[in-house]
Amino acid sequence: MNTIAMNSMQRTLTALGQQEPDRVPLFLLTTLHGSREVGLPIQEYFSRAENVIEGQMRLLRKYRGDCLYPFFYASIETEAWGGDTVFLPDGPPLCGAPVIQRPEDIDSLQPPSVADAAGLGRVLDSIRGLKAKVGDTVPIIGVAISPFSLPVMQMGFDHYIELIYEQPERFERLMQANIDFCVEWSNAQLAAGATAICYFDPVSSTTNIPRELYLKTGQQVAKRAISRIKGPTATHLASGRGLPIIGDIADTGTAVVGVSVLEDLAELKAAANRRVSLLGNLNGIEMRHWTAAQAELEVKRAIAKAGRGGGLLLGDNHGEIPCQVPDEVLLAIGDAVERWGRYPLDWVDDWTDPKPA
Amino acid sequence: MNELITPFRLSLETLDRVQADKLFQQALTQYSPIQAVEKLVVPALEQIGVAWEEGSVALSQVYMSGRFCEELVERVLPPSDPDRKHQPRSAIVVLSDYHMLGKRIVYSVMRASGFELFDYGRMDVDELVQRVLDDRLRVLLISVLMLPSALKVKEVCARLRVAAPGIRIAVGGAPFLFDAQLWQEVGADAMGHSAADAVSLVQRWMEEMQ
Structure with a gap:
């Protein structure tokens, strides 16, 4: 336990080192809230790095979180591959038509250059701008879609499942192209000032593929990619289940696993066995209609289950909080972390969950 | 028929098309196509759905099982077959x-x-x-x-x-x-x-x- 006040970077690094910092780090992964904060429509907000820098800095101050999250939207990566993005007024931008129309297209697929992709350049400018403002006091979390999960956007989930099962050679060719891209993209973000890379890998979740298939596919791809990424990674399953493979994910060399509300945080903590830290697992969908009292209860429950000994970054379970979640809830979460997240968490032994699962 | 459901379900989950086809054909020796669907395919897919909810089966298995069963059933119950359920619209x-x-x-x-x-x-x-x-x-x-x-x-x-x-x-x-x-x-x-x-x-x- 550390009673000396820490900055966000110290707090996070201490927790990741499986030690107790001054309080549980709060990783509120908000993106679209930034557009509301600066008063711009979503598409316009993401059109300039300066908007995102301003938005993220305002959110950091407002919600008292412990990280900056200059993630724009997932399809900014497929834009680099020639795809397009569909912007909505009230939700995350969506990936347009698949860039791989037929499996045969994979045979001639070449990974794009990060330097040539305007959208990725805006993300890098945002990271540089944020780094200039916070230096080494606040972790800046970059994002890369895993090579194994990117094909959901590149070719559609149904066609991708068929590819995995039925066309192993084309699958391998696609993975090689995606690994090269993911590594270049991740390292560019780290060079721009990102502290770590959130490696989004929902397809690897046991919600989506069985463990035995993960061991032959997603895990091997992760090992090949993460070993070439020149900084720490957090593997995020985007609200999919991961308890049966948490040790397997740790074997990929990642430092953190983003975990689902569908699984018990205490069981996840035990399974992680101090080999990886946990990020999660508040329910971002349900959060939309939480009261302040519910927010406090959910925070207490998560901290009681997994806070002790460090190794917990409290956040939502999906890796992006929906913009429909109101400020009052996010502020209540911050208040609850301040109140109940201070180590040494003496209250935990005497606390009884009023609504146990 | 009940004795076929579990092996049929397992063959679907493991993507063993040959075995699933064999079990479906076995059902067809005893029942009409629509009865085989209702007594074998529907319960097996129901069990797979429950297993997915519980976290013991993955979406990729659900998808491939559904697609394969659709193909199996299509062969014996084409869209124009009067036994197909066209109602309610x-x-x-x-x-x-x-x-x-x-x-x-x-x-x-x-x-x-x-x-x-x-x-x-x-x-x-x-x-x-x-x-x-x-x-x-x-x-x-x-x-x-x-x-x-x-x-x-x-x-x-x-x-x-x-x-x-x-x-x-x-x-x-x-x-x-x-x-x-x-x-x-x-x-x-x-x-x-x-x-x-x-x-x-x-x-x-x-x-x-x-």
Whole structure:
């Protein structure tokens, strides 16, 4: 336990080192809230790095979180591959038509250059701008879609499942192209000032593929990619289940696993066995209609289950909080972390969950 | 027939097409095609759906199982077969977002269970409401992945309650799994936790509508 006040970077690094910092780090992964904060429509907000820098800095101050999250939207990566993005007024931008129309297209697929992709350049400018403002006091979390999960956007989930099962050679060719891209993209973000890379890998979740298939596919791809990424990674399953493979994910060399509300945080903590830290697992969908009292209860429950000994970054379970979640809830979460997240968490032994699962 | 269900289900989960085909053919030696579907395919897909809800089977297995069963059933019950269940007039749609896998799975499982239904693909609210009225639907299945799309179901339900009284609307997809109150909030009649739920819902509504 550390009673000396820490900055966000110290707090996070201490927790990741499986030690107790001054309080549980709060990783509120908000993106679209930034557009509301600066008063711009979503598409316009993401059109300039300066908007995102301003938005993220305002959110950091407002919600008292412990990280900056200059993630724009997932399809900014497929834009680099020639795809397009569909912007909505009230939700995350969506990936347009698949860039791989037929499996045969994979045979001639070449990974794009990060330097040539305007959208990725805006993300890098945002990271540089944020780094200039916070230096080494606040972790800046970059994002890369895993090579194994990117094909959901590149070719559609149904066609991708068929590819995995039925066309192993084309699958391998696609993975090689995606690994090269993911590594270049991740390292560019780290060079721009990102502290770590959130490696989004929902397809690897046991919600989506069985463990035995993960061991032959997603895990091997992760090992090949993460070993070439020149900084720490957090593997995020985007609200999919991961308890049966948490040790397997740790074997990929990642430092953190983003975990689902569908699984018990205490069981996840035990399974992680101090080999990886946990990020999660508040329910971002349900959060939309939480009261302040519910927010406090959910925070207490998560901290009681997994806070002790460090190794917990409290956040939502999906890796992006929906913009429909109101400020009052996010502020209540911050208040609850301040109140109940201070180590040494003496209250935990005497606390009884009023609504146990 | 019960003794075939578990091996059939396991052959589907392990993508053993040869074994699944063999077991289905075995069922056909004892029963008519529609009986084989109802006594073997439907229970096996129901069990797979429950296993997915519990976390012991993955979506990739659900998808491949549904697709394979759809092919098996198509061979013995083509769309024009009188034993196919064309009533109540039903359709499935992805509302607003672009994530098609859930709809594809439900569509396969419905067809593998002997139902015929329209596949509307992806639509926005106005187009969907108009198409439902034009086709005189009695059952609409809506699949979404994103929360904003789930919230748009509310407008679909409100407009169809006025324009097509008596229509039954079921919703499914991730937002509804993570927020147990959401299907009621948007005004749906029911939610499906898995593709197999869609079959039991439509079967129940079919009986109620007769």
